Amino acid sequence: MDGQGQMSSSYQRFPTVKIREMKDDYMKFELKNTDPSIANALRRVMIGEVPTIAIDLVEIESNSSVLNDEFLAHRLGLIPLISERAMDMRFSRDCDTCDGDAQCHYCSVEFKLNVKCDGDQTLDVTSLDLVSSDMRENPVVAVDRAADMNVFDASEQRGIIIVKLRRGQELRLRAIARKGIGKDHAKWSPAATVTFMYEPDIHINENLMETLTLDEKREWIESCPTKVFDIHPDTQQVFVVDAEAYSYDDEVIKKAEAMGKPGLVSINAKDDSFIFTIESTGALKASQMLLNAIDILKQKLETVRLSPETEEDDAQFIDLEQHMRGGGGR
Amino acid sequence: MNAPDRYEKFVVPEGTKKVSYERDMKIMNAATFVIEREDHTIGNIVRMQLHRDPNVLFAGYKLPHPLQYKILLRIQTTSQSSPMQAYNLAIDDLDKELDHLKRSFEDEMVRLQSENREGL
Numbered sequence: 001m002d003g004q005g006q007m008s009s010s011y012q013r014f015p016t017v018k019i020r021e022m023k024d025d026y027m028k029f030e031l032k033n034t035d036p037s038i039a040n041a042l043r044r045v046m047i048g049e050v051p052t053i054a055i056d057l058v059e060i061e062s063n064s065s066v067l068n069d070e071f072l073a074h075r076l077g078l079i080p081l082i083s084e085r086a087m088d089m090r091f092s093r094d095c096d097t098c099d100g101d102a103q104c105h106y107c108s109v110e111f112k113l114n115v116k117c118d119g120d121q122t123l124d125v126t127s128l129d130l131v132s133s134d135m136r137e138n139p140v141v142a143v144d145r146a147a148d149m150n151v152f153d154a155s156e157q158r159g160i161i162i163v164k165l166r167r168g169q170e171l172r173l174r175a176i177a178r179k180g181i182g183k184d185h186a187k188w189s190p191a192a193t194v195t196f197m198y199e200p201d202i203h204i205n206e207n208l209m210e211t212l213t214l215d216e217k218r219e220w221i222e223s224c225p226t227k228v229f230d231i232h233p234d235t236q237q238v239f240v241v242d243a244e245a246y247s248y249d250d251e252v253i254k255k256a257e258a259m260g261k262p263g264l265v266s267i268n269a270k271d272d273s274f275i276f277t278i279e280s281t282g283a284l285k286a287s288q289m290l291l292n293a294i295d296i297l298k299q300k301l302e303t304v305r306l307s308p309e310t311e312e313d314d315a316q317f318i319d320l321e322q323h324m325r326g327g328g329g330r
Numbered sequence: 331m332n333a334p335d336r337y338e339k340f341v342v343p344e345g346t347k348k349v350s351y352e353r354d355m356k357i358m359n360a361a362t363f364v365i366e367r368e369d370h371t372i373g374n375i376v377r378m379q380l381h382r383d384p385n386v387l388f389a390g391y392k393l394p395h396p397l398q399y400k401i402l403l404r405i406q407t408t409s410q411s412s413p414m415q416a417y418n419l420a421i422d423d424l425d426k427e428l429d430h431l432k433r434s435f436e437d438e439m440v441r442l443q444s445e446n447r448e449g450l
Contacts, residue, residue: 011382012426012427014430015431018438019442029438035378041372049371181340183339184337184339301372302425304349304365304376305349305421306417310347
């Protein structure tokens with residue numbers, strides 16, 4: 001394979017994944033055998049480049065509420081909408097069916113809101129009052145409406161409050177939701193949080209540790225702000241209870257030095273093993289967010305491939321260079 | 331009033347190439363790639379992948395200015411390779427890595443689901 005030397009070689013990595021916990025809006029997993037650059041690229045893409053659908057254009061017909069029109073438009077934009085379809089939708093800026101601002105089902109979803117307060121009690125206008133005009137099988141609806149489909153328990157089916165109305169006040173509007181990415185505006189980000197940490201590799205110097213008295217051991221363990229170490233009740237040995245609780249604060253290392261025992265413990269961050277925690281706004285499932293991020297990253301790599309013209313230009317350039325050097329090959 | 335449109339951050343303007351390439355006139359096998367409308371996400375993964383290639387003598391990227399939405403990627407290779415070859419190889423490898431990652435994540439999801447079913 002490698003005999004030809006050129007394109008036959010590969011320096012590919014083979015990452016592995018282990019899911020620790022998976023819920024609709026939360027996921028924790030281990031990513032191993034890869035590089036911090038890949039972990040960070042995935043994090044960045046999930047936050048800023050995985051598309052979702054959010055309200056982007058609001059036409060207000062009547063607003064006698066206490067909030068002004070732009071305030072309401074902003075609040076509407078921040079409501080997470082179920083965005084399972086977003087990957088297949090078009091951005092309205094490159095939708096050729098409509099001129100970008102009209103509504104066609106390839107790039108937009110229309111919502112209507114029509115509420116008037118007639119009673120004496122203040123009336124909450126919530127995301128549940130938004131009515132989608134989308135009638136297809138996988139409709140784009142405000143996230144909390146999906147709660148009816150037993151995602152959360154009944155006590156939480158209250159919707160997201162948009163504004164409160166007093167007797168006689170009314171709100172009538174039409175809103176157009178579009179596909180977008182978090183880089184454009186944070187309302188399109190499907191991520192509530194995406195973080196990763198390096199897995200710590202903790203080694204206790206057992207010989208040095210045994211030179212400590214029980215009280216000294218306790219004192220040393222107490223110096224750690226998080227519960228990483230403990231004393232075994234029978235053997236009275238110090239052991240690691242939860243390596244991942246360690247927050248790279250160096251407190252135990254400083255404490256060991258202060259106690260005159262440098263090198264009591266060595267802690268290193270493994271740079272090929274990561275623990276990811278991702279939380280979604282509800283627009284996408286956490287697992288779908290990761291899958292979409294991988295696809296988006298692949299698409300991005302595809303767009304940065306060299307075009308044939310660029311490669312050709314260079315080939316001609318090499319010919320020219322060789323020609324100038326006095327012809328012939330190398 | 332004169333604020334640039336937000337989409338200028340990620341839409342390549344018409345008439346501009348996504349990736350342009352310029353050879354170094356003084357150093358053999360060295361070149362700069364200008365990648366329009368990309369940032370640390372692409373820059374860093376390509377750079378780190380290039381570092382795995384023993385034929386690459388230098389690979390670095392920079393984001394020249396936060397309001398210029400482009401990155402410069404500089405590569406120097408041995409005479410066994412060329413900057414273009416190394417660049418293509420890095421992208422191929424990253425693409426394969428992501429395929430592998432996707433497959434292993436999907437397998438893990440299936441494993442987790444079947445495990446949950448047995449648990450019930």
